[in-house]
Structures are given as C-alpha cells and as structure tokens.
Amino acid sequence: xxxxxxTTPKAAASLPFYDSDLCVKxxxxxxxxxxxxxxxxxxxPKAVGPQMGRYWQPAHPAVDPATTWCSGCGVCSxxxxxxxxxxxxxxxxxxxxRPGPRLSLRDWGLSRPAEVAxxxxxxxxxxxxxxxxxxxxxxxxxxxxxAARAPLPDVAERPLSRTRADLVRREPAPRAxxxxxxxxxxxxxxxxxxxxxxxxxxxxxxxxxxxxVEIPPQVCCGLPLQSNHAFxxxxxxxxxxxxxxxxxxxxxxPIVGTSTSCTLALKHDYRAVLGLAGAEVDSVSEGTYxxxxxxxxxxxxxxxxxRLQAVPLHVLYHAPCQLRSHRxxxxxxxxxxxxxxxxxxxxxxxxxxxxxxYGLKSERYQVAVEVGRELFVQARTAGVDRVxxxxxxxxxxIEGHSGIPSIxxxxxxxxxxxxxxxRxYGMSRx
Amino acid sequence: MSKSLLVIGAGLAGxxxxxxxxxxxASVRLIAEGRGGLALSHGxxxxxxxxxxxxSLARLDRSHPLRLAGWPALExxxxxxxxxxxxxxxxxxxxxxxxWRLPTALGAxxxxxxxxxxxxxxxxxxxxxxxxxxxxxxxxxxxxxVAAGLRSQGVDVRGIVELELPQPRSPRDLYPQxxxxxxxxxxxxxxxxxxxxxxxxxxxxxxxxxxLGRDRALEAFASLEQDLGVAPFEIPxxxxxxxxxxxxxxxxxxxxxxxxxxxxxxxVRGEVDGRSAGKRVSxxxxxxxxxxxxxxxxxxxxxxxxxxxxxxxxxANGEVQEAVFGLPIETSEDREDWAAPTLYQEQPFARLxxxxxxxxxxxDRRGRPFFENLFAAGGLVAxxxxxxxxxxxxxxxxxxxxxxxxxxx
Numbered sequence: 001x002x003x004x005x006x007t008t009p010k011a012a013a014s015l016p017f018y019d020s021d022l023c024v025k026x027x028x029x030x031x032x033x034x035x036x037x038x039x040x041x042x043x044x045p046k047a048v049g050p051q052m053g054r055y056w057q058p059a060h061p062a063v064d065p066a067t068t069w070c071s072g073c074g075v076c077s078x079x080x081x082x083x084x085x086x087x088x089x090x091x092x093x094x095x096x097x098r099p100g101p102r103l104s105l106r107d108w109g110l111s112r113p114a115e116v117a118x119x120x121x122x123x124x125x126x127x128x129x130x131x132x133x134x135x136x137x138x139x140x141x142x143x144x145x146x147a148a149r150a151p152l153p154d155v156a157e158r159p160l161s162r163t164r165a166d167l168v169r170r171e172p173a174p175r176a177x178x179x180x181x182x183x184x185x186x187x188x189x190x191x192x193x194x195x196x197x198x199x200x201x202x203x204x205x206x207x208x209x210x211x212x213v214e215i216p217p218q219v220c221c222g223l224p225l226q227s228n229h230a231f232x233x234x235x236x237x238x239x240x241x242x243x244x245x246x247x248x249x250x251x252x253x254p255i256v257g258t259s260t261s262c263t264l265a266l267k268h269d270y271r272a273v274l275g276l277a278g279a280e281v282d283s284v285s286e287g288t289y290x291x292x293x294x295x296x297x298x299x300x301x302x303x304x305x306x307r308l309q310a311v312p313l314h315v316l317y318h319a320p321c322q323l324r325s326h327r328x329x330x331x332x333x334x335x336x337x338x339x340x341x342x343x344x345x346x347x348x349x350x351x352x353x354x355x356x357x358y359g360l361k362s363e364r365y366q367v368a369v370e371v372g373r374e375l376f377v378q379a380r381t382a383g384v385d386r387v388x389x390x391x392x393x394x395x396x397x398i399e400g401h402s403g404i405p406s407i408x409x410x411x412x413x414x415x416x417x418x419x420x421x422x423r424x425y426g427m428s429r430x
Numbered sequence: 431m432s433k434s435l436l437v438i439g440a441g442l443a444g445x446x447x448x449x450x451x452x453x454x455x456a457s458v459r460l461i462a463e464g465r466g467g468l469a470l471s472h473g474x475x476x477x478x479x480x481x482x483x484x485x486s487l488a489r490l491d492r493s494h495p496l497r498l499a500g501w502p503a504l505e506x507x508x509x510x511x512x513x514x515x516x517x518x519x520x521x522x523x524x525x526x527x528x529x530w531r532l533p534t535a536l537g538a539x540x541x542x543x544x545x546x547x548x549x550x551x552x553x554x555x556x557x558x559x560x561x562x563x564x565x566x567x568x569x570x571x572x573x574x575x576v577a578a579g580l581r582s583q584g585v586d587v588r589g590i591v592e593l594e595l596p597q598p599r600s601p602r603d604l605y606p607q608x609x610x611x612x613x614x615x616x617x618x619x620x621x622x623x624x625x626x627x628x629x630x631x632x633x634x635x636x637x638x639x640x641x642l643g644r645d646r647a648l649e650a651f652a653s654l655e656q657d658l659g660v661a662p663f664e665i666p667x668x669x670x671x672x673x674x675x676x677x678x679x680x681x682x683x684x685x686x687x688x689x690x691x692x693x694x695x696x697x698v699r700g701e702v703d704g705r706s707a708g709k710r711v712s713x714x715x716x717x718x719x720x721x722x723x724x725x726x727x728x729x730x731x732x733x734x735x736x737x738x739x740x741x742x743x744x745x746a747n748g749e750v751q752e753a754v755f756g757l758p759i760e761t762s763e764d765r766e767d768w769a770a771p772t773l774y775q776e777q778p779f780a781r782l783x784x785x786x787x788x789x790x791x792x793x794d795r796r797g798r799p800f801f802e803n804l805f806a807a808g809g810l811v812a813x814x815x816x817x818x819x820x821x822x823x824x825x826x827x828x829x830x831x832x833x834x835x836x837x838x839x
Binding site: 026027028030031032036037040041043044077078079080081082083263264266267268285286287288289293297302324325326327328329330333334337346348 | 461466469602608679689691693694695696697721724
C-alpha cells in the first residue's frame with residue numbers, strides 16, 4: 001500500500017500501538033457500521049482498521065484516506081467479539097490524515113465550544129440573528145464548510161457555573177459527619193454554556209434524591225478537539241480536567257455528568273485514544289459515571305420505589321452511540337420504565353448520524369443524515385411526543401431532522417419527581 | 431416480585447433465551463462482550479445431519495445436550511422459535527420430521543430442519559430446473575461455483591444469468607447487507623424488476639445470493655416473486671450473512687420490546703454469592719469503559735459459546751477454564767488428542783465444554799451442580815461436535831429453552 005501523500009506522520013507515534021492480530025476478519029463490525037452502510041465511500045471499519053493495521057508500523061503509519069469518513073461512533077469496537085479496538089485505531093489513523101499543522105477555521109471553531117460561547121456572549125443578539133439567517137448559514141456553508149441545514153445550539157446568556165456559583169468549589173468542601181452522598185458534577189461545555197437549565201434540573205433531581213452536588217474545576221473534556229485531529233490540545237484539556245477532578249476522586253466522590261460524550265472522554269478516550277497513562281487517569285476513569293448509571297448503580301441499587309408521578313407522554317428512547325460505548329447498556333431505560341403512564345418505545349438505530357461534530361461539516365452532512373434516517377422515520381411514524389436521548393449533540397440533531405422535540409431523560413425524571421420548574425432560577429427550557 | 435435472569439452471550443442461544451424468559455415475566459438482563467455470531471450464520475435451524483433425530487436421539491450419549499433436553503423440550507423450543515420468527519415477519523418452513531436439502535454458496539447440499547421461506551424455496555427436492563443469478567457487484571458470491579457444484583451432484587442447472595444491480599457506480603465492492611438494505615426499498619425493487627425481467631425469459635426457478643431485503647425481507651421476497659415472474663430463492667453468502675443478520679435484528683428488537691436490558695460491550699466475570707457458602711451465584715461484574723459495574727440476578731445463564739467462540743479458554747500453562755466463572759473444562763491432558771487426524775471428521779475439541787445436569791446446570795463428573803442457580807446453554811455445553819452432527823441451532827434452541835424452564839421454575 002502506498003501512503004497517501006497528504007499525511008503528516010507522527011501524531012500517533014506516541015500512542016498505544018494497536019495489534020491487529022486479534023482480528024479474524026469476521027466482518028461483524030462491517031455489518032454493524034452505520035457509515036459504510038450508507039456510503040460506499042467508506043469501505044468499513046475492518047477494511048481501514050485492522051486490515052490496514054497489518055501494514056502499520058509506529059514510524060510508518062499506513063492509513064487509508066477513506067478513514068476520514070469514519071464518524072468515530074464506536075460501534076465497531078463494541079460489537080467486536082475479539083476485543084479489537086477498531087474505532088480507536090481508526091480515530092488515531094484519522095489524525096494522521098490531518099491536512100496540515102493548522103486546523104481550518106471551521107474545525108477550529110467546532111472543536112472549541114467553550115471559547116465560541118465566550119466570544120458570542122457579548123454580541124449574543126447579533127450572533128443569534130446570524131445563526132438564524134438562512135442566507136448567512138448558506139454563506140457559512142460555502143465559505144467555511146459549516147453545513148447550512150445542520151441544527152446548531154443557542155448560547156445561553158449565563159453559564160451554569162455563574163447561576164450556581166454556590167456549588168463551585170476548588171476542592172471538596174470539608175465536612176464532618178454529614179451522611180449525605182455527594183457527587184462532583186462534570187457539566188461539560190454543553191451544560192455550562194448552551195443548556196445550563198439542564199444542569200440546573202440535574203442538580204435539582206440529585207438534591208431531591210438527597211445528594212449534595214458540587215461543581216469541580218473543569219474545562220472542555222477535549223473530545224471535540226480529538227475528533228478534529230487536535231490531539232495535543234485535547235491532551236492539554238485532559239490533563240487540566242484530571243488535576244481538577246482528582247481531589248474528589250481521591251475522596252471516593254463520584255464524578256457525574258449528563259453529557260454522555262464528555263463522560264466517555266473521561267472514562268475511555270483519555271486512555272485509549274489520547275494515550276494518557278498513570279494512576280490519575282485510571283482513578284478518574286473508574287470514578288466517572290453517567291448520571292443514570294450513578295442513579296442505578298450507586299444511589300439507588302435495586303431501584304427502590306421512588307413514588308414517581310405519572311408522565312402521560314409517548315416517547316422514543318434512543319441510546320446515543322457515545323453512551324453505548326460506555327458499555328453499560330442504557331441505564332436511563334430502567335428508570336424511565338418505572339414512570340407511570342409513560343409510553344416507551346426504544347430505537348434500534350446504532351447512531352443518529354451527527355457523532356459530535358461530524359454531521360455539522362458540509363462534506364459529511366448528507367452521509368450523517370442518511371445514518372440517522374431510520375431513527376427520524378421511526379420517530380415520525382410512531383408519532384411520538386418526544387424523542388428521549390442522553391447526548392446533547394444527538395438531541396439537537398434529531399430534533400432538527402425529525403421535527404420532534406428531543407429531551408434528556410433527566411427531564412422526564414424531574415417531571416416524575418414533581419420538581420418545581422426552572423423559572424425559580426430565572427431559567428427556562430427553550 | 432418477578433424472578434431476575436442474567437443471560438451472558440448474544441448469539442442465537444442467548445437472544446432466544448432472553449426473549450423466552452422476558453415473555454414469561456422474568457426481569458432479564460443480557461450482557462455480551464461482542465455482538466454474537468449470527469452475522470456468520472446461514473440463518474437456518476440445523477437439527478441433525480440426516481434429519482433422523484427422532485430415531486437417533488435415544489442412541490445419543492446421555493450427556494449429549496439434545497438427549498439431556500429431550501424430545502418434548504426440543505419440540506417446544508422449535509415451535510416457539512418458529513412462532514417468534516413468524517411474528518417478526520421472517521416466516522420459516524420447518525419440521526422436526528422432514529429435512530430440506532438446500533444449495534450452498536459452494537454448490538454443496540446443506541441439510542436442515544428449518545429455513546426461512548426464501549431459502550427453503552431453493553429445495554433441491556424440487557425437480558424443476560434452476561438458474562443461478564450472478565450479481566457482479568457482489569464479488570463474494572460466484573454463480574459459476576454454485577452451478578458447477580450443483581451439477582456435479584446431478585442437479586439440473588440450466589444456466590447462469592448475469593444480473594446487474596441498478597445503482598450508482600460504487601468505488602468499492604458491496605457487502606451483502608448493503609445490497610439487502612437496497613432491496614428493503616420498494617422503489618429500488620421496481621428498478622430491479624425492470625432491469626432483470628427481460629433477462630429472465632424461460633427461467634422458472636432463480637437462485638440468488640441472500641441479499642433480498644434486510645428488515646423487510648418478507649415484503650421484498652414476495653414482491654420479487656410476483657413481479658419477476660419467476661420462483662426466486664436465496665442462497666446464504668459469506669459473512670456478513672444476511673439471513674443470520676435478519677434473525678439477529680429481529681431477536682434483539684423483540685428482546686428490547688419485551689423489556690430486556692441489553693448491555694453490549696463489557697467482558698464479564700462471574701460472582702459467587704458470599705452468603706451461600708459457595709452454593710449460589712449472585713450475578714456478574716462487567717468491565718465497562720470506566721469502572722467495574724455489578725449486575726445481580728436470581729439466576730445466571732451462560733450462553734457464551736464453545737471452543738471457537740470464547741465460552742472457554744485454554745491457557746499456555748495447560749489450564750482450561752470456562753470464561754466467566756472459571757469452571758473446570760474436562761479435557762485430555764495431551765493436546766495432541768484434541769484434534770482428529772483429518773479436518774473433515776468429528777473433532778474432539780469441538781465436544782469440549784461444560785458438563786451439565788438434567789436442568790442444564792454446570793456440574794462435576796458425579797453430576798453435582800457447581801451452583802444451584804447457574805445454567806448453561808448453546809455451544810458451551812459439552813458433548814457434541816455441532817458442526818459434524820449438523821446440530822448447532824437445534825442445540826442452541828433446545829438447551830436455551832430447557833435452561834430457561836429450569837432457571838425460572
């Protein structure tokens with residue numbers, strides 16, 4: 001195989017060298033891959049991963065240029081019966097295909113959601129007009145490659161950490177004999193800057209269940225940087241987060257998040273993709289929980305009767321690909337099934353298509369929509385009131401393409417717990 | 431309170447057991463390290479190589495999984511499976527008292543007891559001459575190979591028909607499941623019919639690779655049969671095999687609809703109940719992307735597969751252990767004895783696995799179960815070379831059925 005000329009080598013040289021020998025070429029990953037299933041431009045995870053991996057040497061990475069079509073959804077690794085880290089290999093390979101040392105303006109922006117929010121906030125009214133203008137979106141599509149029809153989130157006027165400054169700590173609050181369980185909330189950029197009301201609601205739910213919540217020092221998890229080939233910048237974010245979260249983890253306090261991609265980065269990507277190693281990264285990985293994983297496994301094992309109120313809605317639950325990569329199933333489903341009058345359907349679609357920032361790119365947009373089509377059609381034909389899914393990028397994407405309001409499962413739990421609404425905090429769900 | 435069952439393994443045995451148990455009101459959790467092997471399956475239910483199981487059963491060794499399950503369990507399991515497939519719009523032709531002789535992708539004969547209607551239509555007992563369709567876009571299927579093989583067995587193969595798929599030019603070969611996806615779409619099928627029909631004059635029975643639809647296979651097959659004006663049938667391909675994938679997708683969907691909590695990805699380690707003096711298991715712990723997570727249940731069913739599927743492991747130091755609870759696997763000391771002198775005969779390694787009691791509980795040589803509430807089904811159960819016997823799916827269904835009965839009783 002001749003190496004494609006546009007590769008800039010070495011990004012992966014420091015990363016774990018993945019052995020392809022475990023792969024028996026059974027093609028179970030190919031059958032499950034949502035991207036190769038909709039475009040012949042992607043030969044499938046096995047072909048570009050373990051199959052190419054046989055030619056891979058640390059100093060001479062062998063990368064099929066078609067690997068850029070991989071969305072990084074992770075299904076290939078999860079379905080592999082032999083434990084081959086197919087997705088991780090392909091994500092590392094993709095970084096080899098980075099066109100140059102500098103990211104394009106679009107990828108630079110997509111990989112820095114916190115910075116983008118910070119800059120937009122002072123000019124928010126103007127920025128909103130721009131984002132809602134079809135003409136300007138088309139212009140941005142042509143100029144920068146930001147897909148005009150991809151739904152984008154709105155920046156919130158006040159970040160969560162300002163509204164709930166009372167919860168922000170540099171270290172766990174010292175306390176004597178308080179028996180209450182407590183957690184450190186990893187809000188991630190989306191809950192901090194785009195959906196602070198969701199963070200507020202989560203805090204309310206946890207407090208209602210008797211949990212004390214603290215907000216530890218944190219920055220963006222780094223996943224958007226990793227997905228846009230900026231591994232060094234992603235590692236920098238990772239190290240800051242590890243340092244910020246460690247004091248909680250050392251005291252045995254769980255790190256809990258509502259964003260399944262951020263928690264996956266803490267649990268998995270820091271080690272398996274960014275190649276960080278050591279006791280710190282291991283203990284943060286083991287101490288991190290998705291919100292519902294925490295509820296089901298730590299706070300409420302065996303699911304006691306929570307006296308949930310009826311929520312008479314017909315919903316379609318979709319487990320985001322990133323949540324599935326936690327390898328914990330869909331813990332939210334166990335709680336949703338306990339809500340009276342909630343009519344629940346479950347999606348079998350592997351991925352909604354957006355896969356973080358993949359679907360927002362003009363050149364990937366159509367493929368991403370095709371990946372999610374089965375889900376959008378299912379939601380529309382079933383005539384559900386809401387789509388329920390744990391990851392924010394999936395919610396925005398699914399709502400935009402199915403036309404059905406898409407919510408986080410904690411919103412249903414909050415309703416079932418009869419929690420006071422958010423207006424008390426000067427917040428509202430858009 | 432309903433009984434809880436933890437099923438480990440998502441092949442045919444694990445998925446079928448999960449659906450059965452959940453439909454009987456149990457609270458079921460299914461954990462699987464990977465997706466399970468149905469993508470590698472021809473999608474038929476093989477029971478016995480010559481179909482004469484009713485007569486052979488009593489002659490089998492007492493430890494053979496089919497003998498242990500017994501005829502009534504086999505009958506119930508087979509009927510339950512066919513009913514579930516019917517409900518999933520994947521109707522089967524199947525019987526415990528007759529066999530179907532079906533063509534394979536190599537032109538050999540596959541003897542089976544149950545086949546999806548689209549495959550069963552290819553029965554070689556039908557004297558009507560056949561033609562084989564070649565799809566150039568699918569390089570993993572050679573009509574010429576099928577025809578040559580069948581002719582050498584005396585089957586009347588009239589010819590090979592080159593059938594181009596109407597589709598945009600593809601930069602690569604297509605996989606079977608990708609073509610199957612196309613066939614789910616009625617508009618695509620209409621294009622196929624107009625492109626193929628002129629080439630099928632004089633053809634009565636047409637063998638095609640098994641790519642005629644994935645989630646809407648019944649609809650696809652029925653409409654092609656009607657609109658092409660020939661009697662089509664499907665021949666299973668190399669993996670990913672669409673007939674196996676259809677069953678997998680249907681069983682997964684029905685399992686989730688029945689309330690099964692499906693956990694995909696973690697490898698698992700079994701847990702013994704510390705308060706039971708080693709008599710009971712309490713569940714298993716999954717190695718997730720983050721920390722270990724425990725899953726407790728009243729009973730655990732191992733459906734992790736046999737020698738080639740990870741259900742038991744052979745270590746360099748000579749130890750041979752079941753993979754989840756570390757139970758002993760009885761083997762010959764000398765590994766030379768594991769394999770037969772030639773490939774196409776019964777293989778001793780294939781018979782290795784867990785010895786089970788009449789209730790499908792792993793047990794020691796004297797028949798004493800290791801744990802009261804641990805069960806095993808499918809290829810992990812010792813005592814049969816399923817490939818040689820042609821008994822693979824029959825054992826999966828019968829042992830899963832019997833183990834679920836025992837676990838929930």
